[in-house]
Amino acid sequence: MNILKKIILKIIYIHWCIKTTFYFALFGSHGVSNCIEIMPYPFIIKFLRKYGASIGESCNIERGLILHRPDPSKPFKNLKLGNNIYIGHKLLIDLTDEVHIKDYSAFGANIQIWTHTGDWTFDRTDENEKIEPVTIGKAVIVYSGVIIGQNVHIGDYARVGAGSVVTKNIPEKTFVAGIPAKEINKRKF
Numbered sequence: 415m416n417i418l419k420k421i422i423l424k425i426i427y428i429h430w431c432i433k434t435t436f437y438f439a440l441f442g443s444h445g446v447s448n449c450i451e452i453m454p455y456p457f458i459i460k461f462l463r464k465y466g467a468s469i470g471e472s473c474n475i476e477r478g479l480i481l482h483r484p485d486p487s488k489p490f491k492n493l494k495l496g497n498n499i500y501i502g503h504k505l506l507i508d509l510t511d512e513v514h515i516k517d518y519s520a521f522g523a524n525i526q527i528w529t530h531t532g533d534w535t536f537d538r539t540d541e542n543e544k545i546e547p548v549t550i551g552k553a554v555i556v557y558s559g560v561i562i563g564q565n566v567h568i569g570d571y572a573r574v575g576a577g578s579v580v581t582k583n584i585p586e587k588t589f590v591a592g593i594p595a596k597e598i599n600k601r602k603f
Contacts, residue, residue, distance in 0.1 A: 423456070430457050434465075443484035451480055466490040470497035470517065478504040483530070485509065492529075502558065511564070512547040519550055522558030522576065529564045551586060571601060 430453060437445030446465055450458060458475045466488035473495055485491050492509040496517035503523040507513050511529035527548055534541040546565035550556070554568050557576040568574070568584045575591025575598070584590050587601040 426454070427457060427460075430461065434461055438465075438489075443486050443489035446489050447481040447484050451478060453477070462490050462493065467493040467495070469493075469495045470499070472497055473499040473501075475499075475501040476503045476505075476523075480504065480506040482506060482508040483510045496552070508564075510543075511545050513550075514547065515550045516552040516554075516570070518553040519555070521556045522560075524559050525556055526561045528562065531564060573601065 430449070434446050434449045437449050441448070446461075450461060453461065455475065455477050458477070458479060459469055459473060462475075463469055466485070467490035479501065481490060481493070490509065492512045493507065494512060494514040496515060496519070498518045499515055500520040502521050502525070505521055505523070506526045508526075508528045508530060513527055513529060529548055530543050530545045532541065532543050544564060548562060548564060548566050550568045551570035551572065553571045554573070556562070556568075556574045559577040560574050560580065561578075562568075562574075562580045566580055566583060568580070569586030569588065571587045572584045573589040574580060574584070574595060575589070577593070578591050578595040579593045580590070580595045582594070584595070589598045589601055590596060591598050
């Protein structure tokens with residue numbers, strides 16, 4: 415049975431190789447992003463790496479990863495994940511600028527990480543974008559439903575409560591929650 419499972423997984427992998435190549439040729443980087451979003455979890459990391467992401471060892475990325483604004487030539491070059499990262503279902507990552515997540519961090523479901531905001535007049539004659547990276551430290555836990563804005567740095571060992579909106583830096587070993595996220599307490603080790 416183990417040999418049959420390996421054969422089936424190899425066939426499925428080849429299917430996704432063909433599909434991502436075809437979608438990249440036909441629809442560009444957004445086509446590859448669409449493939450990643452519906453891809454079975456055993457293949458997600460391989461294809462993220464293939465298209466430019468830097469991902470460490472022992473990471474687990476659940477199905478439904480949404481990658482917004484991928485680079486036209488190297489779609490996922492702005493995604494930098496350390497070792498032992500867990501990413502829950504339906505996480506949205508804006509790749510307009512770099513998103514760097516350090517070792518041992520974990521993310522619940524339905525989280526959004528943004529590296530840009532847009533502002534323009536009604537007729538779009540005065541378009542302005544603010545584009546800045548996001549850095550998330552080591553051993554950070556971000557619970558479900560959180561929104562993280564651009565230019566945010568979350569310090570090592572911090573925790574972000576479910577449903578929070580993070581617009582400012584979070585010091586290390588701090589638990590924050592709320593809209594906007596505010597310090598609840600310092601974590602003691």
